[in-house]
Amino acid sequence: MADFMVFAETRGGNLRTVALETVSAARQAADASGGGTVHALVCGAAGVAGAAEALAAHGADQVHVVEHPQLAHYNAESVAATAAALIQSTGARAALFSASVEGRDLAPRVAAKLGVGLAADVTAFEVHADHVTATHPVYTGKAVATLRLVGTPAVLSIRPGAQPAVEHAGKGEVSSLAPALDPAAARVVVTEVGARGAAKLDLGEAPVVVAGGRGLRAAEHFSLMEDLAAAFGNAAVGATRAVTDDGWRDPADQIGQTGRLVSPDLYVAVGISGAVQHLAGMRTSRVIVAINRDKDAPIFKVADYGIVGDLFEIVPRLIEEIRARKAAG
Amino acid sequence: MKIAVCLKRVPDTEMRFAIAADGKSVDTVGLKFEISTFDEYAVEAALQLNEAHAPGEVAVVGLGPDGLGEHLRKALAMGADRAIHLAAETVPYDALAIARSLAGALKEQGFDLILFGRNATDTGSGAVGPMVAELLGLPCVTAVSHLEISGATGTARRELEGATATITFPLPAVLTIDEGIARPRIAGLKGIMAAKKKPMEVRPAELGAEVLSIDRLALPPERQAGRIVGEGADAVPELVRLLHDEAKAL
Ligand SMILES: Cc1cc2nc3c(=O)[nH]c(=O)nc-3n(C[C@H](O)[C@H](O)[C@H](O)COP(=O)(O)OP(=O)(O)OC[C@H]3O[C@@H](n4cnc5c(N)ncnc54)[C@H](O)[C@@H]3O)c2cc1C
Ligand SMILES: Nc1ncnc2c1ncn2[C@@H]1O[C@H](COP(=O)(O)O)[C@@H](O)[C@H]1O
Numbered sequence: 001m002a003d004f005m006v007f008a009e010t011r012g013g014n015l016r017t018v019a020l021e022t023v024s025a026a027r028q029a030a031d032a033s034g035g036g037t038v039h040a041l042v043c044g045a046a047g048v049a050g051a052a053e054a055l056a057a058h059g060a061d062q063v064h065v066v067e068h069p070q071l072a073h074y075n076a077e078s079v080a081a082t083a084a085a086l087i088q089s090t091g092a093r094a095a096l097f098s099a100s101v102e103g104r105d106l107a108p109r110v111a112a113k114l115g116v117g118l119a120a121d122v123t124a125f126e127v128h129a130d131h132v133t134a135t136h137p138v139y140t141g142k143a144v145a146t147l148r149l150v151g152t153p154a155v156l157s158i159r160p161g162a163q164p165a166v167e168h169a170g171k172g173e174v175s176s177l178a179p180a181l182d183p184a185a186a187r188v189v190v191t192e193v194g195a196r197g198a199a200k201l202d203l204g205e206a207p208v209v210v211a212g213g214r215g216l217r218a219a220e221h222f223s224l225m226e227d228l229a230a231a232f233g234n235a236a237v238g239a240t241r242a243v244t245d246d247g248w249r250d251p252a253d254q255i256g257q258t259g260r261l262v263s264p265d266l267y268v269a270v271g272i273s274g275a276v277q278h279l280a281g282m283r284t285s286r287v288i289v290a291i292n293r294d295k296d297a298p299i300f301k302v303a304d305y306g307i308v309g310d311l312f313e314i315v316p317r318l319i320e321e322i323r324a325r326k327a328a329g
Numbered sequence: 330m331k332i333a334v335c336l337k338r339v340p341d342t343e344m345r346f347a348i349a350a351d352g353k354s355v356d357t358v359g360l361k362f363e364i365s366t367f368d369e370y371a372v373e374a375a376l377q378l379n380e381a382h383a384p385g386e387v388a389v390v391g392l393g394p395d396g397l398g399e400h401l402r403k404a405l406a407m408g409a410d411r412a413i414h415l416a417a418e419t420v421p422y423d424a425l426a427i428a429r430s431l432a433g434a435l436k437e438q439g440f441d442l443i444l445f446g447r448n449a450t451d452t453g454s455g456a457v458g459p460m461v462a463e464l465l466g467l468p469c470v471t472a473v474s475h476l477e478i479s480g481a482t483g484t485a486r487r488e489l490e491g492a493t494a495t496i497t498f499p500l501p502a503v504l505t506i507d508e509g510i511a512r513p514r515i516a517g518l519k520g521i522m523a524a525k526k527k528p529m530e531v532r533p534a535e536l537g538a539e540v541l542s543i544d545r546l547a548l549p550p551e552r553q554a555g556r557i558v559g560e561g562a563d564a565v566p567e568l569v570r571l572l573h574d575e576a577k578a579l
Contacts, residue, residue: 011492074494076469101489105471108424108456112463117425117540120454133544140342140450143355146545147422160490187468188502192495202491208578251474251509252488257342257450258366258508266578276343283552287578289568295557302552304576305568309561317562321569325579 002033002093002127005153007083007106008042008055009098011193013072015042015051017205018098020058020165022158026096027059027168029127037061038170039090041177043079045072049174056172058165062090063174070183073190074102080109081181087114092153094127099157111155118155119147123162132156140257140280160204161263196252203253206236209264211255211282213240215271215292215311219248224315225270231322238262240278256281271311274299291315330385330478332375333440335431335458336404337365337420338397339451353543364400367446373511375444376408378478386410388440392430392534393420405524406516412527417534422452423541428460430534436465442483445505447472455505462503470496474509 004026008019023040030036040060042051044067052063066082083106087095095110097103099121111118119125122134132154134147149156203209210232212225222237229235239249241256255262257280267285272278274290274297282288283302290303291311300306307314340346341361349356364372372389379385389404391397392415401412413434421427435443443465445458455471462469475486478500485496485504516524558568573579 011489080463101472101487104455105459105469108454108459109463109469111456112425112428112460115425117423118454118456118460119541120424120452120456136453137549138451138453138546139340139346139355140453141549142342142346143348144547144549145422145543146547147541148544149541151540188470188496188498190494190496193489193492194495195492200491204490252493254508266572266576280342284549287572287576288552288555289572290555300557301554303555304553305571306555306557307559307561307564307568308557309564313562314565317565318569321565322579325569325573 002030002036003039003090004030004036005039005041005083005087005090005092005095006060007097007103008040008051009100009102010042010044010048010051013044013048015054016100017165018100018103018160020054021160021163022096022098023055023058023060024166024168025158025163027170029125033127036093039064039086039092041066041083041086043071043082045069052172052174056170057167059168059170061171061173063172064177065174066177066179068179068183073193075183075186075190076105076109076188077186078179078181078183080106080113082177082179084110084113085180086177087153094132094154094156097157099159103157107155107157114153114155116151116153116155117149119149120157121159122156123159125156141283196250201234201236203236203238203255203260203262206234207264208232208235208266209238209262210235210268210270211238211240211272212243212270213272214242216243222248227319228268228315231319231326233326240272269299269303270315272299273297274302330379330382330441331439332379332385332442332444333388333390333435334368334371334375334404334409334444336368336372336389336391336400337446337449338362338391338393338400339365339449342366342450348546348548353546355546362396362400364403365446365449365451367448367506369513370508370511371444371446371506372404372407372409373513374476374506376514377511378442382478388413390431390434391415392417392427394418398529401529402524403516405527406520407514408520410527412529414529414531415534416531417536421536421539422543423539424452424454424456425460426536426539428457428464430536431457432461432464433535435461441500443467443503445503447505447507458503458505465503467501467503468498469503470498471505472507473504474507476504476510
């Protein structure tokens with residue numbers, strides 16, 4: 001039997017999908033170990049306790065809620081101290097974080113506080129009596145490592161999207177917890193969190209990603225990509241570094257080794273050559289489509305389906321056909 | 330301002346490589362190495378800060394084998410003032426072991442800022458920076474894409490998924506540097522000549538116990554070479570049919 005502590009990430013008081021994925025991963029591992037307890041920690045301003053229900057539905061047995069006005073935004077120092085204290089007081093065998101921007105910030109702090117190892121950004125893991133094994137893509141996705149983590153507790157961060165969120169009710173007992181470090185005493189303060197764009201789907205969560213490269217030739221031609229995304233209905237628009245460097249798109253839209261890592265169900269690469277640094281961010285997508293006028297472009301080597309030709313003729317037709325297909329149901 | 334930048338020597342990300350006979354490391358025969366991408370951004374960020382807030386010092390610190398020396402020297406050629414080489418024949422995978430060694434070398438040296446890459450391109454972990462911050466008891470901001478320093482206070486921006494956070498922090502602090510902040514300069518001949526005379530201190534890394542290691546390393550399954558559906562807009566209906574019927578992606 002192994003007990004787990006899960007940090008459940010919120011934004012603006014709402015649970016993020018990654019929180020449900022991570023608590024599901026803990027539930028599964030606890031059950032596999034013969035039925036351990038899953039503790040979830042959720043921190044935020046007043047009202048964040050409302051997250052407990054969804055956490056319980058995805059497998060949390062004990063939801064520990066910290067509410068404080070200065071936890072409205074991510075408060076790394078206070079949350080790390082509270083997480084470390086909770087891991088110790090529960091005697092958890094392993095602590096799970098999401099390998100999101102926030103979870104990647106938090107997990108190493110907690111591991112260092114506890115003086116234990118961290119396996120970061122893992123896609124799968126197994127808990128054994130004296131060690132934990134974890135799978136983690138390394139060398140910008142060009143190799144996959146099986147890591148071995150000894151010592152208790154083991155700290156892991158789980159790659160977003162790698163573990164599905166599964167409904168599987170836990171006991172769902174809720175209790176409130178005092179922060180282990182006064183949030184008002186934190187030295188690092190988040191003063192503002194601004195949403196980017198108008199409630200668009202995030203690149204990391206969109207089932208379909210349509211990405212544009214230098215082949216689009218100008219910022220205004222990205223309206224074509226927006227239209228393509230709209231035709232799919234569940235798509236986000238990404239870009240190459242050539243595009244973000246030229247200021248055609250926000251740097252946050254960049255996909256690749258130095259940008260976002262995405263692994264959608266469908267990735268449509270438009271006017272993208274397929275440089276290794278770009279492939280590093282999207283090669284694990286389930287289905288890849290490439291549209292490029294150069295039949296020798298490297299992107300075709302990773303694409304499942306390709307069309308050779310002028311994107312300015314192909315994409316408008318694709319938008320039409322997708323719309324027709326969606327309309328037909 | 331006194332700034333330290335931690336640099337890792339990693340295999341060139343453009344190279345193809347093979348798994349070594351031990352099944353847990355990369356075959357280094359013929360492998361080229363480079364400074365990890367984000368670490369090079371961090372060097373550039375440090376140099377720019379130093380130019381804006383002179384006088385000051387930029388020290389580069391690395392833990393690794395002999396071959397690391399040339400990469401530290403490269404950072405000196407870009408404009409860093411001195412280098413510390415923590416010598417170790419092999420670099421452990423364990424971030425905490427690396428962090429403890431680096432923290433030992435960085436403590437009590439009066440650095441106003443200690444910079445790291447967002448993550449090393451070999452591990453992809455992003456763990457060493459925040460761990461060093463914890464070990465040294467310093468405030469820490471990770472994945473910084475924009476930075477301003479004014480007196481003893483810094484303002485940083487970081488990209489969250491679908492949002493941007495603005496963060497203030499006091500100096501001294503630890504930061505990890507993301508894309509967006511600076512593109513590394515190319516060292517000129519003058520810089521390369523000057524670097525030869527800059528101090529490089531070499532001492533043992535003093536690595537402790539490791540709790541994390543690689544059991545097995547494998548190449549991911551190759552993607553099946555795809556299929557060209559056709560040329561031009563006329564190929565679109567067939568593509569959509571395949572996406573729907575064959576790939577089940579619509
Ligand atoms: C350290 C480092 C980190 C990097 N990180 C990243 C990263 O994170 N993400 C990233 O994307 N890149 C990154 N790069 C850059 C990368 O090496 C490439 O330069 C970049 O991905 C190229 O972008 P592109 O495909 O849009 O442009 P190009 O390589 O110029 O390709 C444009 C393509 O469009 C096609 N095309 C042109 N016109 C048309 C048309 N009318 N119809 C159809 N096709 C057309 C061309 O045939 C060509 O294949 C990095 C580079 C370095 C050195
Ligand atoms: N061996 C090393 N020597 C110097 N700096 C390192 C070393 N390993 C990691 N770092 C620093 O820590 C950052 C994060 O590494 P990682 O946690 O492995 O992703 C890197 O970008 C470097 O700035």
